[in-house]
Amino acid sequence: MSNPYAKLPGWVEYGLIPLVNLAVAFLVAGLVVLLVGENPFEAAYHLINGAFGRGEYIGFTLYYATTFIFTGLAVAVAFHAGLFNIGGEGQAYVGGIGVALACLWLDQTMPWFVVFPLAIIGSALFGAAWAFLPGWLQAKRGSHIVITTIMFNFIASSLMVYLLTRVLKPLGSMSPQTRTFAEGGQLPKLDWLLSIFGLEIGTAPFNVSFLLALVAAFGVWLLIWRTKLGYEMRTMGHSPSAARYAGMSESRITVVTMMISGALAGMMALNPIMGEQGRMQLDFVQGAGFVGIAVALMGRSHPAGIIPAAVLFGVLYQGGAEISFEMPSISRDMIVIIQGLVILFAGALENMFRPAITRLFSTSSRRAAVVAQTKGA
Amino acid sequence: MDSIAIELRGIDKSFGPVHANKNINLKVRKGTIHGVIGENGAGKSTLMSILYGFYQADSGEIHVDGKQVTIRDPNAAIAAGIGMVHQHFMLVENFTVLENIMLGAEESQILNKGIAKAREELKRLEREYALEVNPDAIIEELPVGLQQRVEILKALYRRADILILDEPTGVLTPAEADHLFRVLEQLKSQGKTIILITHKLREIMAITDEVSVMRRGEMVATRKTAETSVEELAELMVGRRVLLRVEKGAANPGDVKLSVKGLTVKDGRGVTMVDNVSFDLRAGEIVGIAGVAGNGQSELLEAISGIRRAVSGDVQLNGQPVNVTGHVDPKDLRDRGLAHVPEDRHHVGLVLKFEECENAILGYHHDKRYLNGVFLNVDAIRKDAEQRIAEYDIRPPNARLKTANFSGGNQQKIVLAREMERGPDVLIIGQPTRGVDVGAIEFIHKRIIEMRDQGKAVLLVSVELDEIRALSDRILVMFAGRVVGERDPDATEGELGLLMAGVEGRKEAAE
Numbered sequence: 001m002s003n004p005y006a007k008l009p010g011w012v013e014y015g016l017i018p019l020v021n022l023a024v025a026f027l028v029a030g031l032v033v034l035l036v037g038e039n040p041f042e043a044a045y046h047l048i049n050g051a052f053g054r055g056e057y058i059g060f061t062l063y064y065a066t067t068f069i070f071t072g073l074a075v076a077v078a079f080h081a082g083l084f085n086i087g088g089e090g091q092a093y094v095g096g097i098g099v100a101l102a103c104l105w106l107d108q109t110m111p112w113f114v115v116f117p118l119a120i121i122g123s124a125l126f127g128a129a130w131a132f133l134p135g136w137l138q139a140k141r142g143s144h145i146v147i148t149t150i151m152f153n154f155i156a157s158s159l160m161v162y163l164l165t166r167v168l169k170p171l172g173s174m175s176p177q178t179r180t181f182a183e184g185g186q187l188p189k190l191d192w193l194l195s196i197f198g199l200e201i202g203t204a205p206f207n208v209s210f211l212l213a214l215v216a217a218f219g220v221w222l223l224i225w226r227t228k229l230g231y232e233m234r235t236m237g238h239s240p241s242a243a244r245y246a247g248m249s250e251s252r253i254t255v256v257t258m259m260i261s262g263a264l265a266g267m268m269a270l271n272p273i274m275g276e277q278g279r280m281q282l283d284f285v286q287g288a289g290f291v292g293i294a295v296a297l298m299g300r301s302h303p304a305g306i307i308p309a310a311v312l313f314g315v316l317y318q319g320g321a322e323i324s325f326e327m328p329s330i331s332r333d334m335i336v337i338i339q340g341l342v343i344l345f346a347g348a349l350e351n352m353f354r355p356a357i358t359r360l361f362s363t364s365s366r367r368a369a370v371v372a373q374t375k376g377a
Numbered sequence: 378m379d380s381i382a383i384e385l386r387g388i389d390k391s392f393g394p395v396h397a398n399k400n401i402n403l404k405v406r407k408g409t410i411h412g413v414i415g416e417n418g419a420g421k422s423t424l425m426s427i428l429y430g431f432y433q434a435d436s437g438e439i440h441v442d443g444k445q446v447t448i449r450d451p452n453a454a455i456a457a458g459i460g461m462v463h464q465h466f467m468l469v470e471n472f473t474v475l476e477n478i479m480l481g482a483e484e485s486q487i488l489n490k491g492i493a494k495a496r497e498e499l500k501r502l503e504r505e506y507a508l509e510v511n512p513d514a515i516i517e518e519l520p521v522g523l524q525q526r527v528e529i530l531k532a533l534y535r536r537a538d539i540l541i542l543d544e545p546t547g548v549l550t551p552a553e554a555d556h557l558f559r560v561l562e563q564l565k566s567q568g569k570t571i572i573l574i575t576h577k578l579r580e581i582m583a584i585t586d587e588v589s590v591m592r593r594g595e596m597v598a599t600r601k602t603a604e605t606s607v608e609e610l611a612e613l614m615v616g617r618r619v620l621l622r623v624e625k626g627a628a629n630p631g632d633v634k635l636s637v638k639g640l641t642v643k644d645g646r647g648v649t650m651v652d653n654v655s656f657d658l659r660a661g662e663i664v665g666i667a668g669v670a671g672n673g674q675s676e677l678l679e680a681i682s683g684i685r686r687a688v689s690g691d692v693q694l695n696g697q698p699v700n701v702t703g704h705v706d707p708k709d710l711r712d713r714g715l716a717h718v719p720e721d722r723h724h725v726g727l728v729l730k731f732e733e734c735e736n737a738i739l740g741y742h743h744d745k746r747y748l749n750g751v752f753l754n755v756d757a758i759r760k761d762a763e764q765r766i767a768e769y770d771i772r773p774p775n776a777r778l779k780t781a782n783f784s785g786g787n788q789q790k791i792v793l794a795r796e797m798e799r800g801p802d803v804l805i806i807g808q809p810t811r812g813v814d815v816g817a818i819e820f821i822h823k824r825i826i827e828m829r830d831q832g833k834a835v836l837l838v839s840v841e842l843d844e845i846r847a848l849s850d851r852i853l854v855m856f857a858g859r860v861v862g863e864r865d866p867d868a869t870e871g872e873l874g875l876l877m878a879g880v881e882g883r884k885e886a887a888e
Contacts, residue, residue, distance in 0.1 A: 008393075227751050231735070231742055238728045244684055245717070245725045246740035247708030358393060 008361055014305065018298065018346060020353050022312075025345040029338040038330055043323050050322020051315040055194050057322070059204025063276070065307075065314030066206075069213040070268035071292025072310050073220050074127075074261045076301035080224050081257040082237035087134060087149025088265040089289025090156030094130040095266020097160075098122025099273045100168060100178050100280040107185030112274075115184045119270055120212065127266015128259040130156060135258025139251030145258070153289070164282050177281040187275045207275035209267075216264060217303035223260070233257055265289060294339075297347035316342065381443065382407040382539055382570040383428070383459075388437035390423055397423040399594045401437070405539075405587075410561060410571045412581040412602070415591030416614055416814035417785045421574050424591070425541050429461045430454040441539070460532025464544040466524050468516045474527050475499065475512040478534050495534070502533050506563055521669075522553035529560065539570045546580060550669045551842065551874035558584050576815075578607045579843075590614055615816045623822040626830070628850035631660035633696075634834035635681070635715075635803045640690030640701065642676045650676040651687075652858035658803065663825065663835040665849030665866075667842055669877055673858035674838045675720055678807050681836075682717040683707040684725075695802055711740060716796035718789075720807030720838070726792040729781040733771070734762035736780050737795055765794040770820070786817030793821060797828060804828055805836045810844060822848060842873060 008017075030040035051061045071088045078085035085091075102119040134148035164176040173179075187208050191201040224230040236243040236253050243250060272284045291313055298312070299305030320335030345352070381404050388401040397420045405411045415421045426432045428439065430448040438445055441457045448454050454461070468477050479495040496512060503509050510519075510526050519527070525545065532540055542561075546554040561571055561584060573585060581588050582602060589599040590613040598613050612618055635658040642651035651673045658664050668674050679685035681692060683705030692699040694713055699705060707717075719725040727736045738747050738758055747758050762776040769790045771783070780788060789809065796804065809825065810818045825848055829835050839845050845852055845866075852864045854876040862876045 222752075226753055226755065228742055228748060228753060229751065231738075231753060234731070235728055235739065238730050239724055241721075241725045242728050242739065245682075245707060245719055246742070247683075247706050247711065361393075 008358060012357065012361060014300065017350075017354060017357060020357070021345045021350065022342065024353070025338075025341040028345075029341050032334070032337055032341075033330065036329060036334070038327055043327060043330060046323045046326045047315070047319035049319075050326075051319035054202070055197075055199025056202030056204045057318060058199060059189075059194060059201045059206035061311065061314040061318040062210055063204060063206045063271070063314070064317040065311045066210040066213045066271045066275075067268050067288045068291050068295045068310035068313045069217060069307060070271070071265055071288050072295030072299060072306040073216055073292075073303065074263075074265035074268075074289075075292045075296035076299065076303075076306055077220060077224070077233075077264060078257055078261040079296060079301045080230070080237045081233040081253055082240065083135075083138075083254065083257055083261075084146050085131065085134075085149055085258065085261045085265075086146055086293065087131060087152050087262070087289070088268075088292045089285055089287065090149070090153035091127040091130045091262040091265035092268040092285045092289050093153075093156045093160050095123040095127035095262075096269035096273055096280050096284060097163065098124070098126035098266065099269045103181045103185030103274065104168075104178060107181040107183070110184045112184055112187060116187065116208070116270075116274070119274060120267060123266040123269045124263035125266075127269075128263040131258040131262025131265070132255065135255040138258075139254040145254075161282065164280070168280065175281075178279045180279045181274070185274060186278045187270070205276035207271070209271040209275050212267070212270065214307070216267065217307055220264070221303045229253075229256065265292070291339075294343040294347055297343070297350070312342075313339070380407045381405065382441070383572075384440040384443075385424070385428070386438040386440070388424065388427060388434045388439075390427060390432060390434050396594050398427070398434070401591075401596045403589055403596060403599070405570060405572060407442075407570050408565060408568050409586040410565055410573060410584055412585035412588035413572060413574045413591065414576060414578065414581055414588060414610060414614060416576065416816075417812050418593075418814070419591040419614070420594040421591055422543065425461070425543060425572070425574060428454065429459060429541060455535045455537070458536065458538040459541065460535060460537025460539070461541045462525065462528040462532060462543065462545060464547060466528055468524060468527060470517040471515060473513050473515055474510055474519075474530075477516060477527055478512075478531050482535060498534060499530065502530055506533065506560070506567065508533075508560060520553075521548045521671075522550075522556065525549070525557065526560070529564075538568075539572065540564065541572045541574070543574045544576070545573070546575070546577065547840070548670055550878045551870060552878050554580075578610050581610065582607060592616055611815055615814070617816070622847050623819065623826060625826050625848070628662045628829065629832075630662040630850070631832060633657045634660050634694070635836065636691075636693040637681065638691040640677070640680060640692065641688045642673070642680045642685060642690075643688050644676065649688075650858050651680065654690075654855075654858075654860050656853060656860065658834045658836050660802070660834050661829060661832045662850045663829050663837055663848050665845035665852045666836070666838045666855055667845045667852055667873055667877060668840070668855035670840045672855045672877075674840075674855055675807070676858075677855070678717070678720065678805055678836075678838055682715065682719075682805055683710050707740065708743060711801075714802035716799065716801035716804050718792050718796050718804070718806040718809060720811070722788055722792050727780050727788060729779070731780055732777045733766070733780055733783070733791060734759045734776040736791055737762040737765060737776070739795065741795065741799070765798060768798075769794040769824075784814065785812040786814045786821075789813050789821065790817065793824060797824060800831070801833065803834045803836070805838075807838045808841075809837070809839065810841065811839075842870060842877075846870070846873075 033040040033043045050057055052058055071092060074088045075085055099119045099122055102115055102122045106115050130152060134145050134152055137143040137148050138145045168178045169176060170179040189201055190206050190208060190210060194201050224234065232248045232253055235246060235248060236250060240250060268288060273280050295306055295309045295313055298309035316335065316339050320338065323330050324332050324335060383405040385401055385403040388398050390398040401424055413421050423432065427434045430450045430453050439448055446457050448457060469480065475492065475495055478499060479491055484491045499512055508526055508530055510523055516524060545557060549557060565571060575581060585602045587599060588602050588610065590597050590610060592614060638655045640651055640654045641649065644650050654677060666674055676685060680687040680701055684707060687701040690701055692701045694715055723729060728739065747754050759776050766774045766776060771787050771790045806825065809821050813821065825835060837848055849866050852866060852868065853860050854862045854873060856877060856879040861879065864873060
């Protein structure tokens with residue numbers, strides 16, 4: 001009774017409401033396109049076509065989606081324990097060190113399937129280590145994780161500039177990046193997966209780390225809903241006082257959760273470094289850590305929601321690039337506006353249409369139930 | 378006398394699938410005290426919230442003094458002469474009485490004039506209704522009974538003719554409650570109409586002229602108080618005959634299971650909440666701790682169960698020391714035979730967003746039977762939960778339902794089932810029946826006595842004096858963090874009430 005949001009059927013809760021939010025976001029984005037003096041329908045065509053029009057485009061869309069699955073999972077895991085990890089950006093960035101070290105060490109002597117597992121471990125370890133510090137600071141010193149993770153993003157950025165200009169850069173090179181890896185440091189593309197559907201991958205960097213992302217999504221589901229640790233995390237996330245009552249150690253859960261979150265964020269680095277560039281460049285994360293927050297929000301912190309949400313953002317990235325290519329008066333910044341609107345309506349204003357939809361469903365269900373009732377609401 | 382102050386016609390209200398009020402009709406006569414009783418979730422609060430403008434009815438009419446009114450918000454309710462005294466006071470703690478009373482009725486941007494006027498008006502009200510209170514006192518420095526008086530004055534200042542009081546005695550000592558009733562009588566004699574919402578049948582019998590009973594969203598009966606009885610009202614509330622006082626044999630105390638010596642606990646601000654408390658708890662007895670809420674009972678429970686660190690003191694469980702002044706792992710205490718039903722089941726005893734079966738292992742999730750390595754053994758967890766749902770008659774019998782969707786009584790049964798089922802040596806129970814319907818109270822009381830008869834040591838904390846007297850074999854009374862007296866369960870209510878108010882206790886300590 002105290003809950004103003006009555007329970008809705010699952011398909012409304014997880015299907016209709018996100019779709020309505022998304023539709024409104026695109027509607028408003030369309031208005032913005034109109035304001036710039038362009039045709040929103042043409043923009044919509046380029047967005048869809050740019051994301052799905054060809055096998056190559058689909059490959060790019062899924063390549064971006066892979067990145068966002070990792071960062072989205074990272075944010076979601078922390079959400080479940082009531083922690084808001086804004087540091088995915090920095091954790092992914094530092095995770096790159098683990099990938100780069102594994103590749104630089106073994107790429108010339110070992111095949112990719114030997115280097116890959118080591119790179120996975122490396123990226124996870126470095127990402128986890130970068131998240132450990134804010135977690136530990138919150139657990140032991142009470143420094144709020146939102147503040148510290150933001151600060152650690154900046155520290156990571158400076159650290160990586162230093163490493164890529166002074167330490168990891170090959171002698172004599174002018175660009176802030178590692179040397180290009182040999183074959184052992186590059187992941188095979190998933191051209192065979194697309195060709196099952198009769199699609200050509202072209203130049204798209206869609207690679208095996210996508211499969212790893214799916215495995216990670218399943219792993220997160222297992223962790224959260226099927227392990228003792230996940231149970232403790234959820235207890236703390238919902239009610240810290242209940243966790244204390246049950247004898248769960250708040251500081252242990254905080255630190256461990258942050259490390260898992262950081263490890264997932266770190267694994268994102270595999271996709272651009274080993275899957276696309278074949279080297280570690282400055283700023284390879286490109287805001288994916290922050291997109292992960294939106295993905296986790298849209299996906300309701302559930303792996304089954306995060307995967308489609310990550311694909312949606314993959315569409316926005318890939319299709320958006322296509323819009324700015326085809327329609328010069330719509331710049332890259334317009335795409336950022338559209339992404340911002342999606343985040344705004346799917347995240348911050350998530351509950352805006354809920355009361356109306358709830359009313360719709362409660363009146364219709366009551367009318368069905370109580371025929372004798374003369375007047376509805 | 379016979380004119381109608383408030384009439385509700387066909388009030389209907391749903392929250393999604395929950396039909397909170399079904400076609401409610403209610404007539405309240407002018408100048409009477411009208412009781413509204415019902416179990417938790419019967420729809421009393423919803424009905425009163427509609428009357429006071431917090432919610433809008435889906436359909437139905439409200440008539441005040443014979444005229445139909447539309448009450449869209451509390452301002453409209455005040456304009457219609459309806460005032461409300463909430464269960465949890467709506468006062469600004471660091472404002473003075475006067476400032477609180479004029480809050481929202483300042484009349485102009487500059488306060489000077491308004492203050493002078495309010496002060497005068499307040500004096501008049503105090504004279505008229507014998508409601509003395511110092512207008513310049515700070516709210517947080519006033520005792521709860523006086524704070525409530527300020528709430529009443531607030532309503533009167535806004536010229537309320539109809540006063541709604543929502544569970545007004547929950548936070549009062551028996552003496553303060555008596556005083557409140559005298560005030561209400563006084564108001565009635567001045568022609569005010571009072572609606573009293575409560576679940577305490579005794580209060581209804583003591584003070585009301587008429588009483589309406591709600592059950593599951595419906596108004597099931599209205600009776601003249603003089604023509605009904607506690608038994609009839611209880612039956613109307615629950616829909617079946619209930620035992621108001623459970624049968625209980627003599628206690629058979631054995632060894633000391635829990636020994637507390639000189640326990641002192643401070644809260645976050647360094648205020649002493651538990652002050653040098655000592656007692657022994659033996660196997661096969663129920664020791665009740667009586668006291669008005671906020672006199673240290675909560676902190677005492679938390680310290681003993683390892684949730685809150687004590688400043689000093691010595692606690693022994695089964696003869697083994699518990700490190701109450703250092704780090705205590707509640708899990709360790711569970712392993713040593715201590716079970717704890719916390720006072721606040723919504724935030725501590727349960728995770729409301731969890732499925733029932735997930736809450737059924739809270740605190741016992743380390744148990745090997747629920748684990749396969751690091752994984753949860755979901756089958757075992759659900760099977761155990763279903764078994765206990767059957768044993769404790771938890772409804773609806775669905776282990777996968779979200780806990781928030783169970784009623785208060787069933788939520789409490791979930792906690793009790795979890796804590797009792799493992800046969801602990803010591804069971805600590807806080808507010809076993811707070812927010813629990815009458816039907817479930819009987820069940821819970823029986824189970825607690827069963828535990829005692831099995832030779833368990835039970836420590837019971839409750840702000841319901843009736844409950845303490847019905848269950849306990851010994852009663853300790855707490856006031857201002859100290860145990861101010863020990864009494865037999867047949868001590869009179871007056872005697873315990875004085876102790877709870879700190880009157881007798883001070884004398885006793887001085888002697």
